[in-house]
Amino acid sequence: MARYALRRLLVAVPTxxxxxxxxxxxxxxxxxxxxxxxxxxxxxxxxxxxxxxLRAQYGLDxxxxxxxxxxxxxxxxxxxxRSFHDGRSVRAKIAERLPPTLGLAMIALASAVVIAIxxxxxxxxxxxxxxxxxxxxxxxxLSSVPRYVMGMVLIVVVGVRWGLLPFxxxxxxxxxxxxxxxxxxxxxxxxxxxxxxxxxxxAAYLTRFVRDNMAVVMASDYVRAARARGxxxxxxxxxxxxxxxxxxxxxxxxxxxxxxxxxxxxxxxMFSWPGMGLLMYDAAMQRDYPVIMGLTVLTAAVVxxxxxxVDLLYAVIDPRVRYA
Amino acid sequence: MxxxxxxxxxxxxxxxxxxxxxxVLLLAxxxxxxxxxxxxxxxxxxxxGRLYFPALVxxxxxxxxxxxxxxxxxxxxxxxxxxRSDLDATAFALWPLxxxxxxxxxxEALSPPSRAHWLGTDDRGRDVAARMLxxxxxxxxxxxxxxxxxxxxxxxxxxxxxxxxxxxxxVLSRVIEATICFPALFLILxxxxxxGRGVGAVVVVIxxxxxxxxARLVRAEFLRMRGADFVTAARSYGASPLWIxxxxxxxxxxxxxxxxxxxxxxxAILIEAGLSWLDFGVPAPAASWGGMLRSAYExxxxxxxxxWPPCVAIFVSVLACHLAGVWLRGRIDPLAK
Numbered sequence: 001m002a003r004y005a006l007r008r009l010l011v012a013v014p015t016x017x018x019x020x021x022x023x024x025x026x027x028x029x030x031x032x033x034x035x036x037x038x039x040x041x042x043x044x045x046x047x048x049x050x051x052x053x054l055r056a057q058y059g060l061d062x063x064x065x066x067x068x069x070x071x072x073x074x075x076x077x078x079x080x081x082r083s084f085h086d087g088r089s090v091r092a093k094i095a096e097r098l099p100p101t102l103g104l105a106m107i108a109l110a111s112a113v114v115i116a117i118x119x120x121x122x123x124x125x126x127x128x129x130x131x132x133x134x135x136x137x138x139x140x141x142l143s144s145v146p147r148y149v150m151g152m153v154l155i156v157v158v159g160v161r162w163g164l165l166p167f168x169x170x171x172x173x174x175x176x177x178x179x180x181x182x183x184x185x186x187x188x189x190x191x192x193x194x195x196x197x198x199x200x201x202x203a204a205y206l207t208r209f210v211r212d213n214m215a216v217v218m219a220s221d222y223v224r225a226a227r228a229r230g231x232x233x234x235x236x237x238x239x240x241x242x243x244x245x246x247x248x249x250x251x252x253x254x255x256x257x258x259x260x261x262x263x264x265x266x267x268x269x270m271f272s273w274p275g276m277g278l279l280m281y282d283a284a285m286q287r288d289y290p291v292i293m294g295l296t297v298l299t300a301a302v303v304x305x306x307x308x309x310v311d312l313l314y315a316v317i318d319p320r321v322r323y324a
Numbered sequence: 325m326x327x328x329x330x331x332x333x334x335x336x337x338x339x340x341x342x343x344x345x346x347x348v349l350l351l352a353x354x355x356x357x358x359x360x361x362x363x364x365x366x367x368x369x370x371x372x373g374r375l376y377f378p379a380l381v382x383x384x385x386x387x388x389x390x391x392x393x394x395x396x397x398x399x400x401x402x403x404x405x406x407x408r409s410d411l412d413a414t415a416f417a418l419w420p421l422x423x424x425x426x427x428x429x430x431x432e433a434l435s436p437p438s439r440a441h442w443l444g445t446d447d448r449g450r451d452v453a454a455r456m457l458x459x460x461x462x463x464x465x466x467x468x469x470x471x472x473x474x475x476x477x478x479x480x481x482x483x484x485x486x487x488x489x490x491x492x493x494x495v496l497s498r499v500i501e502a503t504i505c506f507p508a509l510f511l512i513l514x515x516x517x518x519x520g521r522g523v524g525a526v527v528v529v530i531x532x533x534x535x536x537x538x539a540r541l542v543r544a545e546f547l548r549m550r551g552a553d554f555v556t557a558a559r560s561y562g563a564s565p566l567w568i569x570x571x572x573x574x575x576x577x578x579x580x581x582x583x584x585x586x587x588x589x590x591x592a593i594l595i596e597a598g599l600s601w602l603d604f605g606v607p608a609p610a611a612s613w614g615g616m617l618r619s620a621y622e623x624x625x626x627x628x629x630x631x632w633p634p635c636v637a638i639f640v641s642v643l644a645c646h647l648a649g650v651w652l653r654g655r656i657d658p659l660a661k
Binding site: 281 | 498501502504505506507509510511513514517518590594597598601602617620621624625628631635638639642643646
């Protein structure tokens, strides 16, 4: 098991290198560069000499492969360089964007799991009942609503027409003057609408998953045996059915994790949520190569690690799975 | 719990009514015949003693391949010819449901739904209902072509990896893994910078990010079938690897791949709309649901009525593809009841 994990980690290294190399070359060779976009922002025409000087200042006058080598030698020392846009270190820029995305993702995932176990579990125990039928239709319908469509509807109805909740940014402009509890309340209010957009597709997917698994378990021999021994419905569900139905849920959550952690570019742009997705969008628009590369390494590493953890979890959960 | 409950347990492989295909067929009809539903020229009309079919010709021009051979008739292709006023009002004319061109600017900008404009007008005074109908053409075209491309790529890579296994499989599996890890937004920007904006670029971008699903599926099917007796039998009478892969193994893998592709069309439609929302997608004058959603976002306070048409259109088409996928899944499953 440990050897398998180690081998997988070793295999992940060339994959990660390949991803960074391709991204680096693609982004750098694409027409237009940060020197041009910086010039466009200054509103003045740029002489060829000034452009060349800017390029040299950004280090863009060297061949791509040389630049990649230089970048790589710094990255292995965990130095991701400085942003072309505002000169701040890439590590600091990413670090300040992680909490909004991660916090939202974890809370959304936790709420979705709670909803899934409650609704999916109930639907499976009372298979064919009205909760089961309603949840089935609702899950199918909700899984056909794209998150950004839901976001637009929530913004226009709850945010604009009813004026109930704020939908831009993560805090009010006067948040600095608020007391601590007020600030927390303000944060929750700002996160609620975008949070719903994260929760409902996860909840719809996981509810179906829990329901189907749980229904199989409820029909199994050991549940029948538990009933035969005279256990109550509650004991059967809590002690026998749920644990077995929930084990596969762990692996599914592991599979969903990379996508959830990666944030959502469109949603974060739509709600001006200062997370990883918005940083990704801004970096792409500004051709901020160091930030683009830093984000690429981070997201790729998270996805690779996520799949590895899922594979290992299979072995931990199911003793029949062996890795050599 | 009785035995009857077990029947309805796995919802996967149940045979479903072919009625589930109805929404997707309707969607395809709307996409093909959008100019017959909304256009600023009649479907059929009599003009100067001759019959013309202006909107029908435009609909024909939208059809791939044939469209290139069609040309609009003389008075109707001139920009200064306005059919609504220039045609003789007493002459015979069969008009589309909505008498507006999706790209036509009118004087009333951001007007709410009215008798003239059923779903109102956008910031340039364009008829929202006409744009909503014509948006289906772009969405469905992108969805279908992107998935054809992704399917071809995915089947090729998956088949090679699964058939040969070993070293080939190792390398190709890393490629698949790398593609999944690749930040899609940066790939999109790189492709757009190279290819330039347009429907083609969107199709390529979606195909390049979505082919891995099919590839992994086909690879798994091929790995499963490698040691099967029918493959050994084919090999024993001297069939070439290509023949075995195409004739004996591909048919077995094609069915699940098709289901994935049908669901993939829904994903492609919503990726296209999302890209257009971010203003990376289909360029501006063309009617696309994502672009409509973007202008609704920008006008959310002054014209909230703009939100609903693109939202409903995207939801309905994604739902239609999902229903078709569910039907197909039950259809190809040999264990389905």
